[in-house]
Amino acid sequence: MDTLNELLNGFAAAMTWQNLLFAFLGCLLGTIIGVLPGIGPVAGVALLIPLTLNMDATGAIIMLCAIFYGTAYGGTITSVLLNTPGEAASAITTIDGYAMTKIGKAGAALTIAAVGSFVGGTIATLGLVAAAKPLGELGLLVGPPEFFALMVVGISLLVALAGKSMVKAVISGALGLLISMVGIDPVAGAPRFTFGMDRLLDGVSFVAVIVGVFGLSELLSYRKGDQPAAVHAPNLRSLLPTGKEWLRSAPAMARGTGIGFGLGLIPGMTGSVSSLLSYGAEKKFSRNRHQLGKGAIEGVAGPETANNAHANAALIPLFTLGIPASPTIAVLMGAFLQQGLTPGPTLFTENSEIAWAIIASLFIGNLILLLLNVPLVGLWTSILRVPSSILTALILLFMVIGAYTINFSVFDVFVMIGFGLLGLALRHLDIPLAPMVLTLVLGPLMERSLRESLEISQGDFSIFTSRPISAVLIGLGLLIVFSPLLKLRKPKALNEDPET
Amino acid sequence: MTTESVTSPPGTGKTARVAPTVLAGIGAFAAVGVYVLVSSISLGLWTSLGPGPGLFPFAMGAVLAAMALLWLLQELRNPSETAAGVDRGLVIAVVVSLVLLAAVMDLIGFQLSMFAFLLYHLKVRGRRTWVSSLIIAVAGSFGAFYAFNYGLNVALPVSTIPFLNAIGL
Numbered sequence: 235m236d237t238l239n240e241l242l243n244g245f246a247a248a249m250t251w252q253n254l255l256f257a258f259l260g261c262l263l264g265t266i267i268g269v270l271p272g273i274g275p276v277a278g279v280a281l282l283i284p285l286t287l288n289m290d291a292t293g294a295i296i297m298l299c300a301i302f303y304g305t306a307y308g309g310t311i312t313s314v315l316l317n318t319p320g321e322a323a324s325a326i327t328t329i330d331g332y333a334m335t336k337i338g339k340a341g342a343a344l345t346i347a348a349v350g351s352f353v354g355g356t357i358a359t360l361g362l363v364a365a366a367k368p369l370g371e372l373g374l375l376v377g378p379p380e381f382f383a384l385m386v387v388g389i390s391l392l393v394a395l396a397g398k399s400m401v402k403a404v405i406s407g408a409l410g411l412l413i414s415m416v417g418i419d420p421v422a423g424a425p426r427f428t429f430g431m432d433r434l435l436d437g438v439s440f441v442a443v444i445v446g447v448f449g450l451s452e453l454l455s456y457r458k459g460d461q462p463a464a465v466h467a468p469n470l471r472s473l474l475p476t477g478k479e480w481l482r483s484a485p486a487m488a489r490g491t492g493i494g495f496g497l498g499l500i501p502g503m504t505g506s507v508s509s510l511l512s513y514g515a516e517k518k519f520s521r522n523r524h525q526l527g528k529g530a531i532e533g534v535a536g537p538e539t540a541n542n543a544h545a546n547a548a549l550i551p552l553f554t555l556g557i558p559a560s561p562t563i564a565v566l567m568g569a570f571l572q573q574g575l576t577p578g579p580t581l582f583t584e585n586s587e588i589a590w591a592i593i594a595s596l597f598i599g600n601l602i603l604l605l606l607n608v609p610l611v612g613l614w615t616s617i618l619r620v621p622s623s624i625l626t627a628l629i630l631l632f633m634v635i636g637a638y639t640i641n642f643s644v645f646d647v648f649v650m651i652g653f654g655l656l657g658l659a660l661r662h663l664d665i666p667l668a669p670m671v672l673t674l675v676l677g678p679l680m681e682r683s684l685r686e687s688l689e690i691s692q693g694d695f696s697i698f699t700s701r702p703i704s705a706v707l708i709g710l711g712l713l714i715v716f717s718p719l720l721k722l723r724k725p726k727a728l729n730e731d732p733e734t
Numbered sequence: 735m736t737t738e739s740v741t742s743p744p745g746t747g748k749t750a751r752v753a754p755t756v757l758a759g760i761g762a763f764a765a766v767g768v769y770v771l772v773s774s775i776s777l778g779l780w781t782s783l784g785p786g787p788g789l790f791p792f793a794m795g796a797v798l799a800a801m802a803l804l805w806l807l808q809e810l811r812n813p814s815e816t817a818a819g820v821d822r823g824l825v826i827a828v829v830v831s832l833v834l835l836a837a838v839m840d841l842i843g844f845q846l847s848m849f850a851f852l853l854y855h856l857k858v859r860g861r862r863t864w865v866s867s868l869i870i871a872v873a874g875s876f877g878a879f880y881a882f883n884y885g886l887n888v889a890l891p892v893s894t895i896p897f898l899n900a901i902g903l
Binding site: 284285287288399401402404405408409411412415419421422424426427450453454455456621623624626627628630631634635638639642644647648651654655658659662663664665681684685688689692693 | 755756759763766767770773774777778780781783784785786787788789790791794795797798801802804805808814820821824825828829832833835836837839840848851852855856859860861862866870874878882886887888889890891
């Protein structure tokens with residue numbers, strides 16, 4: 235009952251006209267980012283953090299969360315109409331989505347995708363409501379050693395699952411940790427790796443690094459011919475699926491929700507794995523599996539439901555344990571910290587009203603996206619007709635503003651340029667970027683909990699193995715890191731996923 | 735003397751080479767790892783209160799150096815395929831224009847510097863028409879300045895040159 239009351243209070247706070255406007259704007263911007271090829275959700279969310287600088291914490295996080303799940307909706311549009319996924323999680327939708335476009339059923343595919351996304355997102359948010367209290371209370375029982383061990387597990391999973399080579403993923407993670415250590419040491423107050431520059435005493439700007447590594451480097455790695463082909467929006471009449479298509483979609487949506495929700499809880503798993511597994515489930519269980527690949531509605535309904543259920547479920551470890559499950563969630567976590575909010579169990583004790591308002595806004599945002607996506611499909615497709623030279627110029631404009639406004643310093647624009655070049659080099663060397671973002675955000679928290687643990691034990695490292703929860707977690711982390719030796723296989727989709 | 739290491743992948747009998755860019759990358763990571771390792775010792779690994787500010791960087795420096803070495807061994811056994819090259823013209827144009835923009839932004843202000851930056855990317859690189867280039871450049875520079883300063887209350891820089899500052903640039 236307590237949870238219901240708090241959720242209702244959350245709805246009351248989320249439904250002020252300002253917060254509804256922020257949710258609407260977030261959905262709009264998120265969909266645009268999802269539609270645009272070349273700018274992924276990680277850079278997109280980081281880029282738009284400056285828009286929220288002078289907002290109150292609730293409005294700012296509502297808007298950024300809406301941008302985050304809006305990208306999952308937007309990515310579908312180009313998959314269906316252009317055979318080009320706007321973001322990785324929608325890649326599998328191209329198979330049946332584009333086949334439906336070729337037989338004149340693009341409208342039905344887009345509507346089913348939007349409804350599936352709504353269903354998946356809403357059910358996953360209900361999961362967040364149910365898990366928030368018990369997991370949050372469990373989280374309050376953990377001390378610095380358990381918290382450190384929990385972060386070791388999160389980072390181990392991401393390192394083990396990211397890219398093709400674990401060695402390269404560890405390099406990426408270590409780089410992120412080292413970058414997070416630039417500035418004043420949080421415990422002793424000594425400057426580290428500042429090279430005598432006063433500007434580095436506060437550390438390297440998180441937004442400038444993310445925008446550089448994910449946004450600028452992606453733009454720099456464009457090659458000629460990357461511009462998508464011409465696209466035509468389906469007319470409004472063709473947007474309505476038939477009764478038979480609704481009936482065929484329902485079981486696919488149910489399976490997609492289960493898969494996306496389950497995998498969303500695991501750090502390191504990305505939305506693309508959920509959508510791929512959901513497609514695999516349709517191939518195995520759907521009554522119309524022989525039609526998959528030729529324009530079957532199940533091939534759109536399942537994966538699209540799964541990737542949105544995944545996106546919303548991935549917020550559960552963040553809200554309850556303070557562990558980001560993916561790079562985009564790590565950026566969201568950075569935004570939380572920037573607003574003075576610490577995601578994790580204390581969020582529900584120290585900032586309960588804000589936490590529940592944000593959760594309530596997830597329901598509202600999913601509804602806004604459903605209402606926004608289908609009728610405005612003509613607008614989204616018109617964005618794709620904007621020439622790449624104009625898009626590049628405008629994206630660069632936002633990158634410069636985004637990097638500058640965090641500290642109101644041109645120095646951060648130089649930081650963004652430097653990290654853009656580093657990101658380009660990492661892409662060229664096939665080094666995954668996801669572990670770097672995660673450790674960049676978690677680095678200071680991880681170091682603090684390690685040092686606090688060792689201060690408690692007076693330098694005795696056995697504190698991590700003598701306490702049962704931390705011992706189990708450390709063991710789990712080691713098992714994950716050494717999984718290649720045990721010949722445990724990871725999903726192939728993660729090797730090619732740009733988000734990792 | 736060549737910078738490429740010549741190896742034979744097991745079982746193929748063919749001669750494969752480790753790409754120079756990969757070797758340079760491995761060298762750079764190893765160098766950063768060793769630098770962090772050495773400099774973190776001077777920060778202090780342990781104090782009377784417990785772990786010092788150098789302990790965590792020391793561990794990370796060691797991990798980075800060790801992984802670079804492991805990567806080198808992997809490459810020598812089985813060289814990886816290198817990614818497709820980048821459009822160098824695009825990289826140079828974007829990076830140089832961004833550096834110039836950042837260098838003059840505090841001096842001549844956001845509006846003028848961004849106007850010139852956008853005009854370069856739209857008219858010179860993008861070959862858009864004068865009309866569309868000017869409209870987008872004005873909206874992206876002067877328009878963005880007013881939208882951020884007055885709409886979002888986020889201050890973008892104005893010129894430090896008194897004359898330009900006096901006319902609101």
